[in-house]
Structure formats: C-alpha cells, structure tokens
Amino acid sequence: MASEDKSLNFLEQIIEDSLASGFPQDKLRFRFPPEPNGYLHIGHAKSICLNFGLGLKYNAPVNLRFDDTNPAKEEQEYVDAIKEDLTWLGFKWAEERYASDYFQQLYDWAVLMIKNGKAYIDSQSSEEMAAQKGTPTQTGIDGPFRNRSVDENLALFEGMKNGDFQEGKHVLRAKIDMASTNMLMRDPLIYRVLHRHHHRTGDNWKIYPMYDFAHGESDYIEQISHSICTLEFVMHRELYNWFLDQIYDENKVRPNQYEFARLNLNYTVMSKRKLLQLVQDKAVNGWDDPRMPTISGLRRRGYTAKSIRTFCETIGVAKRENIIDVSLLDFCLREDLNKTAPRVMAVLDPIKLLITNYPSDKEELLDAENNQEDEAAGFRKVPFSRELYIEKEDFLEVAPAKFFRLSIGNEVRLKNGYIIKGESVTKDVNGNITEIQVTYDPDSRSGSGSEASQRKVAGTLHWVSVKHALEAEVRLYDRLFIDEAPDAHKERNFLDFMNKSSLEIVKGFVEPSIADAKSGDQFQFQRLGYFNVDKESTNSKLVFNKTVGLKDAWEEKGKKEENLLMNMQKEINKYVKEKDETVAENLLIPIIENIKSIDNYSLIVNTIIKNIKNDNNALLFSNLILKHSDKVSAKDIEIEQLSKLYSMSLKSQLASVRILAIQNLKKDSDNFINFQMQLSELKNSEKSEKVLELL
Numbered sequence: 001m002a003s004e005d006k007s008l009n010f011l012e013q014i015i016e017d018s019l020a021s022g023f024p025q026d027k028l029r030f031r032f033p034p035e036p037n038g039y040l041h042i043g044h045a046k047s048i049c050l051n052f053g054l055g056l057k058y059n060a061p062v063n064l065r066f067d068d069t070n071p072a073k074e075e076q077e078y079v080d081a082i083k084e085d086l087t088w089l090g091f092k093w094a095e096e097r098y099a100s101d102y103f104q105q106l107y108d109w110a111v112l113m114i115k116n117g118k119a120y121i122d123s124q125s126s127e128e129m130a131a132q133k134g135t136p137t138q139t140g141i142d143g144p145f146r147n148r149s150v151d152e153n154l155a156l157f158e159g160m161k162n163g164d165f166q167e168g169k170h171v172l173r174a175k176i177d178m179a180s181t182n183m184l185m186r187d188p189l190i191y192r193v194l195h196r197h198h199h200r201t202g203d204n205w206k207i208y209p210m211y212d213f214a215h216g217e218s219d220y221i222e223q224i225s226h227s228i229c230t231l232e233f234v235m236h237r238e239l240y241n242w243f244l245d246q247i248y249d250e251n252k253v254r255p256n257q258y259e260f261a262r263l264n265l266n267y268t269v270m271s272k273r274k275l276l277q278l279v280q281d282k283a284v285n286g287w288d289d290p291r292m293p294t295i296s297g298l299r300r301r302g303y304t305a306k307s308i309r310t311f312c313e314t315i316g317v318a319k320r321e322n323i324i325d326v327s328l329l330d331f332c333l334r335e336d337l338n339k340t341a342p343r344v345m346a347v348l349d350p351i352k353l354l355i356t357n358y359p360s361d362k363e364e365l366l367d368a369e370n371n372q373e374d375e376a377a378g379f380r381k382v383p384f385s386r387e388l389y390i391e392k393e394d395f396l397e398v399a400p401a402k403f404f405r406l407s408i409g410n411e412v413r414l415k416n417g418y419i420i421k422g423e424s425v426t427k428d429v430n431g432n433i434t435e436i437q438v439t440y441d442p443d444s445r446s447g448s449g450s451e452a453s454q455r456k457v458a459g460t461l462h463w464v465s466v467k468h469a470l471e472a473e474v475r476l477y478d479r480l481f482i483d484e485a486p487d488a489h490k491e492r493n494f495l496d497f498m499n500k501s502s503l504e505i506v507k508g509f510v511e512p513s514i515a516d517a518k519s520g521d522q523f524q525f526q527r528l529g530y531f532n533v534d535k536e537s538t539n540s541k542l543v544f545n546k547t548v549g550l551k552d553a554w555e556e557k558g559k560k561e562e563n564l565l566m567n568m569q570k571e572i573n574k575y576v577k578e579k580d581e582t583v584a585e586n587l588l589i590p591i592i593e594n595i596k597s598i599d600n601y602s603l604i605v606n607t608i609i610k611n612i613k614n615d616n617n618a619l620l621f622s623n624l625i626l627k628h629s630d631k632v633s634a635k636d637i638e639i640e641q642l643s644k645l646y647s648m649s650l651k652s653q654l655a656s657v658r659i660l661a662i663q664n665l666k667k668d669s670d671n672f673i674n675f676q677m678q679l680s681e682l683k684n685s686e687k688s689e690k691v692l693e694l695l
Helices: 002-007 010-020 042-057 076-089 099-115 126-132 150-162 211-222 237-245 272-280 295-301 305-315 326-340 553-577 581-597 601-610 616-628 639-650 655-667 669-685 689-694
Strands: 030-032 062-066 096-098 119-122 171-174 189-193 207-209 226-230 256-260 350-355 364-369 379-384 387-391 411-414 419-427 433-440 470-477 503-510 522-525 529-533 542-548
Touching (some): 010 042, 010 226, 010 256, 030 042, 030 226, 042 226, 062 076, 076 295, 096 099, 099 150, 099 171, 099 207, 099 211, 119 150, 150 189, 211 226, 326 522, 326 542, 503 542, 553 601, 553 616, 581 616, 601 616, 616 639, 616 655, 655 669
Parallel strands (some): 030 062, 226 256, 350 433, 470 542
Antiparallel strands (some): 119 171, 171 189, 189 207, 350 387, 364 379, 411 419, 419 433, 470 503
C-alpha cells in the first residue's frame, strides 16, 4: 500500500482521501471548463489529460463545459475547434455543457443574493471602484452605493437585465468585506452590462455573469466533486467557496477547488491574448500554423496525440510552477514516430548524380524496408536508374579527413542500392557544381549477399531516381522564438524574439511510393527527420511539413553558440596582444561576425553581464557584444550593471575598450548625459587620437 501511495500524484491522493473518508465513488465527477475565446494550446493539453485521466482512473464522468460568459471574445469557431482537439487527443466527455445553459439560474441566484443583502448595484465608474477597493497593503472603503435598499437594487438589476442602461453604467457586486486581506473578497463584481450578441443565446441577455461567479455555481449545478484549476486561482478559492455558501443545499455534493501548476514551456508563449496577437498581426498563418503551440497547430505539424499524452504523463502534476524544456515534447514525439512512421527517401537540396557505367536504358526496383522498428511493416519497391538526386551537402569535391560522404576518389553506398565512387564533376560558368559523375560496382547491390556487397565504405546516402521522383513543396519549420522566455522581458515586446528562420520553404523530390499520401500521413525522410502531409497538399502538388528532426538541433545549436563565445574570448586575447594594427583588425572581423551570428538572447545578455569586471579583455568583449549584436541593446541590461560597464570601460587601459564604450554611450541616449562629467575628465587626460576624435 505504501508503494502505491508514493506513485499517486497529490490530486489523486486528495481523491483517495475523500473516498477513504466516506465520499461515495459514484459521486465523483470532474470537468474540463475551457473558455471559447481562442484555440487550445499545449498548456491546456496538460489540464485535459489530467481531468480526463482522473475520470478514466476512477471510472467517473468528465463534463466538457464551455465557460461562455463573455460574448465580446467568444465564438462558435472556438467551440468547434476545442471539441475537435479533445476528440483528436482521444478523450470522450460525458456531457457537453455551457455556462450559458445556466444563465437563468445564475440570474435567479443573483436576485436571491440581493434579497438576502449579499449583493448590491454599484453605479461608480471603473476608476472610482478601483480606487475605493484599496491596495494589497491598504484596506478598501465602502462605496457610496453599498447600502442601497433591496428594492432599489432589485429594480436597477431588472433594468440592467432589460437593457435599459448602457455598458459600464451599473454593475452588480457581492457584498462581502472591503477590509479583507484578499482583495478578491472586496465586493467583487457578479454581473456587468454587455450589449453583445452571444454565440448561443443570441440577444436574449443584456447582462452577463463574471467568471468567478459562474464558474463555481456551474460546478455546483453539474455536481462536480473536484474542481481542478491552475495555481493562479489559489486566491480565488475563498471567493469560490463564498459564492457556494449562498446557495448550497447540504443534500447535494459541494464542489471543492484544488490547484495544480500549469504547464510552462520554454521557447513559446502560452497567453491566449498573445497567441491571438500573433494571428491578428499575421506573424503566423492562423491558429493552426504548424509553428504555433496550439493543439491544432501541433496536429497540423505532425505531432501525434499519443506523444502529447505521453508528454503530459511524463511531466506529471505538481504544486509549484516550473518550466519544461520543449525538447522533452520533441523526445516523446520521436519515440512515438520512430515506431510508427514508414521510412522513405526524399532529397530537399538536390544535385544531380550520373552513374556513368550504368546502362542508360536500364531501370530496376530495389527492396527497401519500411520500418526496421516494426516487423509487420514489410518492404516496398524503390525505382533505381542511371540519374539520381542526392543532397548537395553529401558531396565535397575535396573532402577533409572525417568527411564520411561522397567525394572524388572515395566510395559510399546508396541506401538499399549499390556502392558508388566519385569520379568527376561538371560546373557552370560561375564554378558551381551542376552534376557529379560516379561509377558503381554492379556486384555490390545491398542485400545480394555477394562479397562486394559486404564491403565497408565511409557512409550511406539517401537518393531518389530523377526519372521517377515526385516534386514536392517542403515546409521546414523551426521554433517560433529564439529566446527561452520571449514574454519574460519587461523592456521588450515578445515579438522582438520571433525567429526569422522559423519557416523555410524548399522544393524537394520524394520517391514515388508516397504519391497517394493523404493529409496527416506521416513519414520519416531518411537521414532528414520526420515529415507529414499538410492539409494543403493535393494530387497535383504534394506539400510536406517538417515535424521534428532526428536529433535535437536546438541543443546542438545551444552548445555550439556557448562554445563559440568561449572561443571568441580566446581570439580577443590574441587581438589585444597583437601589435600589428592591420593584423589585429583582421582578427577582429571574424569575432564581430560570430557575435552577429548568435541568436540566443539570454545567453548574450548573461555573457555581457558576466564580463563586467576589472579585466580589460572582458570589458572589451562586453562592449563588442553590446555594439554588434542585433539581439540586445543597452535597455536589456540592468541600469546598475550597465553603469558599471561604462564607468570601468572609460577607465580601461586599452584605448579600444574606451572607444567602444564611447560608441555604445552615444547610442544610449538615456545614459549618455549621466556620463558627461566622466567623459569631460577623460578628454582632459586622453592621449589616444582615436579616442579624442570620438570625444
């Protein structure tokens, strides 16, 4: 029993404790309550898997309830998309409910609260109410309308319902405690006037309940036993319970709210408002753009429902916020696709290869294994001929020692085919290679069992036959943002961190076995990654999306950039020691180019800060980055650190450091004036002509 307890997450333990205390198993009921004001994203998937997972574990019903209390932002399109996402993820809801189903009941309860002296109509402006509500450290004060009579409140509320007042004229507030330490309890709003068309109730209502009121009362109507929310609702629990106190019948199940940590994923944004902004600003091509973290976007890109469920199960349920690396989601995806995706050959950056000793009129069909991870997947036939396409990067005319692909004089194997040897190339007038000529060993056919077929060569290349290849549009997707936390920088807009290389469209060629592939079909393009057929694909134009690479390219890129920065510091040491000015300037050129090539915003900022110290070379490095990186500006460095950098740099023994500091200060108008005295003192003592020219 003890080992079983350890395997339970804290919410399961709460349910187990409820059952152990006598709560009837058949009264367990859960719900997933999205607001239909946008498309669901990967963060919602965690909540979906949690709630429906509890339903499956305890054989309890799970309702899908749309909290549609704000017609200004909600649409039927979002309702339909949410239902499609849940179905695709593999979950079935017990009942489809809407908060709008309960509008009359909620109104009746609000009337009851007025009659019981628990609610009143407030006619202040929103600004006046905010001021009257106080602050976290200062209690609120009673508003001028708090003690209106019951009759006046009822009459005004009826007028609000009938549409007699414009938006913002009156609101219905709960009458709780203006001195409460929990600001949410300081007479929160229950109803507001909205002259908006509702996607389900049309124009029947002119007033709409606030979420905090409708949420808990809807749980009560549906007899939800465990209402599971994310951590931002911890402070709302007291209000949730207060609203229930006004209507609770002890003969019914009383819902209880519990909170868990939401999913925070790096290199993305989870705010519906920001995702909507991406769509409205056309920074992406709609809610289901394959770069979006929406479930529909992930589905279109080729993520599987199983991989998302596995991901949510792997990260588990916690009480504390943490950030999950998106590479874990990609790992779960690769694990799934590796077992299920058929292998095919595709060439995305083609160059023609001619087998000079292969008969020009000959064609043959080679056997190719569909998936070595699945014995039942079998084999397919792949056409082979004299002219092939291979990837440009798989050939170098003159190759270094550790280049394990094709080059002049070296041998490689063509996947499922023959061993070939590089012989010569044809070039255009600009010196670009247009064709590679090779010879093949007729006895080396893969799988033939011949002695030649057993010969070991440097590497194996994928290919497609020119004559049989199908042209395809291939969309190479990458992460949408280049920073780990694009919306966590106060001085920067999250859009500043958009990855300019998040989509590249290329013309490629695929083998003919997938000519009839349908939207959503998934494949591993051998040696390239996993791809799926996009919904825009047609019989006359195949379109593929890159789902994920075979390896974590971002981890490799991150390590590469870190190593690049370390190597740059060594090069700076050489630059500083070099006495020949021309040589020194040549050493500086690649350093600057490397600085410009680094995309990781956080890495750049942290490197600048780390090098603000009493060391000439380190100060030179920080100033070089600040000047030449287009990913960071002076505003991204805390003022104390930035002032320290300027001050120490202007005192540096190296003229090059002083020059860079002055150049950076001139770009930083906010701080330039603060260093006028130090710059003036420097002008009086400076001996370098270059520095004096800047001053």
